[in-house]
Amino acid sequence: MERRIRVLMAKAGLDGHDRGVKVVARALRDAGMEVIYTGLHNTPDQVVKAALQEDVDVIGLSILSGAHMTIFAKVAEMMKHYEMNDVLLMGGGIVPDEDKPALNQIGVYGLFGPGTSTQDIIEFIRNEVQKRRKLEV
Amino acid sequence: MAKAAEPNLHREKERWEKEILEPFLKKAKERRERFITVSDEEVGRLYGPSDVADLDYERDLGYPGEYPYTRGVYPTMYRGRLWTMRQFAGFGGPEDTNARFKYLLKEGQTGLSTAFDMPTLMGLDSDHPLADGEVGVEGVAVATLADFEILFDGIPLDQVTTSFTINPSAPVIYAMYIAIADKQGVPREKIKGTIQNDMLKEFIAQKEWVVPPKPSVDLIADIFEFGIKETPKFNLISISGYHIREAGSTAIQELAFTLADGMAYVEAGLERGLDVDKFAPQLSFFFNSHNSFFEEIAKFRAARRIWARAMRERYSAKSEESWKLRFHTQTAGCSLTEQQPLINIVRVTMQALAAVLGGTQSLHTNSFDEALALPTEEAVRIALRTQQIIAHESGVADTIDPLGGSYFIEALTDETEKKTVEYIRKISDMGQGSILKGVLAGIENGYFQREIGQAAYQYQKQVETGEQTIVGVNKYRIPKEEDMRVPVLRIDPEVQRRQIARLQKVKRERDNEAVHRALSRLADAARTKQNTMSYILDAVKVYASVGEIMEIFRTVHGAYREPAIV
Numbered sequence: 280m281e282r283r284i285r286v287l288m289a290k291a292g293l294d295g296h297d298r299g300v301k302v303v304a305r306a307l308r309d310a311g312m313e314v315i316y317t318g319l320h321n322t323p324d325q326v327v328k329a330a331l332q333e334d335v336d337v338i339g340l341s342i343l344s345g346a347h348m349t350i351f352a353k354v355a356e357m358m359k360h361y362e363m364n365d366v367l368l369m370g371g372g373i374v375p376d377e378d379k380p381a382l383n384q385i386g387v388y389g390l391f392g393p394g395t396s397t398q399d400i401i402e403f404i405r406n407e408v409q410k411r412r413k414l415e416v
Numbered sequence: 417m418a419k420a421a422e423p424n425l426h427r428e429k430e431r432w433e434k435e436i437l438e439p440f441l442k443k444a445k446e447r448r449e450r451f452i453t454v455s456d457e458e459v460g461r462l463y464g465p466s467d468v469a470d471l472d473y474e475r476d477l478g479y480p481g482e483y484p485y486t487r488g489v490y491p492t493m494y495r496g497r498l499w500t501m502r503q504f505a506g507f508g509g510p511e512d513t514n515a516r517f518k519y520l521l522k523e524g525q526t527g528l529s530t531a532f533d534m535p536t537l538m539g540l541d542s543d544h545p546l547a548d549g550e551v552g553v554e555g556v557a558v559a560t561l562a563d564f565e566i567l568f569d570g571i572p573l574d575q576v577t578t579s580f581t582i583n584p585s586a587p588v589i590y591a592m593y594i595a596i597a598d599k600q601g602v603p604r605e606k607i608k609g610t611i612q613n614d615m616l617k618e619f620i621a622q623k624e625w626v627v628p629p630k631p632s633v634d635l636i637a638d639i640f641e642f643g644i645k646e647t648p649k650f651n652l653i654s655i656s657g658y659h660i661r662e663a664g665s666t667a668i669q670e671l672a673f674t675l676a677d678g679m680a681y682v683e684a685g686l687e688r689g690l691d692v693d694k695f696a697p698q699l700s701f702f703f704n705s706h707n708s709f710f711e712e713i714a715k716f717r718a719a720r721r722i723w724a725r726a727m728r729e730r731y732s733a734k735s736e737e738s739w740k741l742r743f744h745t746q747t748a749g750c751s752l753t754e755q756q757p758l759i760n761i762v763r764v765t766m767q768a769l770a771a772v773l774g775g776t777q778s779l780h781t782n783s784f785d786e787a788l789a790l791p792t793e794e795a796v797r798i799a800l801r802t803q804q805i806i807a808h809e810s811g812v813a814d815t816i817d818p819l820g821g822s823y824f825i826e827a828l829t830d831e832t833e834k835k836t837v838e839y840i841r842k843i844s845d846m847g848q849g850s851i852l853k854g855v856l857a858g859i860e861n862g863y864f865q866r867e868i869g870q871a872a873y874q875y876q877k878q879v880e881t882g883e884q885t886i887v888g889v890n891k892y893r894i895p896k897e898e899d900m901r902v903p904v905l906r907i908d909p910e911v912q913r914r915q916i917a918r919l920q921k922v923k924r925e926r927d928n929e930a931v932h933r934a935l936s937r938l939a940d941a942a943r944t945k946q947n948t949m950s951y952i953l954d955a956v957k958v959y960a961s962v963g964e965i966m967e968i969f970r971t972v973h974g975a976y977r978e979p980a981i982v
Contacts (some may be wrong), residue, residue: 283649288982291539292534292549292550293534293535293537293540293546293547293624294534295622295624296623296625297623297663298662298663298664298750298872301869301872301873301982302664302869302872302873302876304982305869305873305982306873307878308982314982316980316982317980318978318979318980319978319980320546320977320979321622322545322546322842328820329456344534344550344553344554345550345553345554345789345907346548346553347533348547348549348552349549349550350549373787373788375788375789375904377904391448392754392787392884393752393753393754393787394753394754394881394888394889396890397876397880398880404728404865407532
């Protein structure tokens with residue numbers, strides 16, 4: 280049987296907005312995924328190490344503080360350092376459209392803003408994880 | 417009201433239901449099975465005299481400016497003076513925010529409200545590793561008094577009232593404001609404004625902290641003790657439901673948790689040996705105004721009544737000033753949509769109108785672009801104009817509590833009071849009769865987080881099933897390509913470099929001996945549980961930084977880390 284999808288939901292930096300990350304975490308759990316939530320105020324390093332330790336398929340980073348360019352870049356860099364090529368890095372929160380191409384380029388796939396249906400996020404994760412698992416075989 | 421009429425009223429309503437309503441419903445069904453507010457409270461089809469049969473005008477409503485203040489805290493309300501139009505502003509360095517302040521004053525705003533960046537809010541200086549990427553982004557960056565001197569340059573403190581949205585580092589910012597007043601030669605007893613300084617709701621909802629809950633409350637009591645003597649016109653706390661609501665709570669949870677926090681602070685003041693009538697008049701509140709129009713109005717009216725009754729009955733306050741709940745309102749940020757952003761102007765108008773009909777003392781209206789980023793100047797102007805139209809064109813400010821006596825509003829106000837009091841009783845039980853202990857226990861065991869998280873998830877599910885409608889999101893959508901593009905205000909990364917450079921310059925040029933002495937005296941005071949406020953003021957005046965001062969408390973009391981609860 281295929282392994283259940285494991286997701287690390289993370290908050291990094293000083294941002295305390297945690298309504299969205301918790302709602303999404305519960306929705307993913309209700310959709311049958313295994314969800315680990317880091318809690319608040321982590322450094323990018325702590326997030327990536329937690330992802331390694333928990334052997335997750337997905338890192339979902341929530342940022343509403345405007346620090347997304349700095350924090351995503353650091354997380355992506357650490358992931359490269361640990362060769363986590365098969366882990367999907369995605370995000371949610373307030374990210375202006377103009378910033379999205381640059382984030383895609385450093386390896387952030389899937390950025391979900393306010394008003395997103397949790398169903399869309401669930402579907403996105405299932406598809407992306409499927410793709411990555413097929414690559415592995 | 418008139419009790420004898422009651423059975424008759426019931427009979428009349430039953431007759432109407434049977435003879436008129438039922439046959440009609442057979443032909444034409446209603447739009448929904450259940451009509452609910454944004455807080456998932458069911459509302460009835462029709463309210464009439466039988467729904468307010470228990471209402472006693474003198475006991476439950478009274479006249480404006482009279483106990484229990486349901487109809488308003490002042491005898492003339494907005495006929496005397498309009499609410500304070502107070503737009504929250506802050507971004508970049510202190511020079512940027514100083515310019516925005518001057519712009520807002522020129523545009524007719526009547527009070528200032530300062531937003532700080534995340535590092536300042538968390539008691540960290542701009543050069544702290546965790547501050548990277550966040551300096552000046554969500555608000556203005558302030559590290560030392562040198563920044564404050566720029567922030568208030570050309571703004572005489574005896575002519576404005578200033579509100580500071582700051583919590584863990586509130587004592588430092590409060591001290592800086594006093595230091596500026598001292599420098600400008602404005603007597604301390606003349607300065608007016610508010611520091612948010614509400615740590616309990618931080619642990620419950622907004623999540624900014626330095627030290628654990630108990631020492632955080634002790635620090636607030638320090639401010640009470642110092643402030644009632646030194647700055648008697650300054651609101652020493654703004655007990656906030658805004659963030660609790662934004663975190664996903666219902667209207668009743670917002671009200672219940674906020675009033676419980678308020679009572680917890682009253683108990684903290686009493687434990688400190690302060691006379692309730694000395695500090696209670698300097699407490700103020702801050703609520704959210706969300707989409708469900710009548711639910712919000714009822715919430716504001718119920719808030720005044722519950723607080724007045726609690727202060728008089730539970731805490732035996734004698735002064736009328738202690739019974740009055742005065743509050744600031746901000747329209748609900750979480751109700752704004754990124755989709756079709758201009759329609760947010762309409763949402764904000766409705767929410768602002770509810771706040772005014774609910775009798776708010778000051779109001780912040782959100783800008784239409786705030787689901788995307790910090791507001792641009794044009795968007796802020798529209799938000800301010802919205803208040804000015806309500807104030808000067810609509811006429812709603814010309815009659816006091818115009819909805820008072822509405823069957824629906826009065827029934828809803830009663831219902832809100834009952835449910836809120838029930839929640840507060842539960843919190844009091846968690847603390848064996850002490851609300852302060854109950855709130856601290858609820859923070860520690862995750863009670864508040866679970867309650868709010870559950871409500872937020874429930875709401876999201878209702879949005880996804882269509883039980884709750886969000887125009888432009890789950891109904892009346894347009895393709896993204898057709899949607900408006902909003903210009904986004906960006907903070908130049910140069911701000912971070914400039915702030916760090918200024919901090920380093922201040923640290924080089926200040927009297928470091930004096931800073932060291934001031935900080936070690938503060939550490940002694942914190943360790944020996946003396947009131948720390950005057951020591952903080954001394955440290956601020958010799959240009960010790962926010963980070964250096966808060967580090968003292970972190971060392972003495974330890975840093976807080978919350979249990980992660982989903």
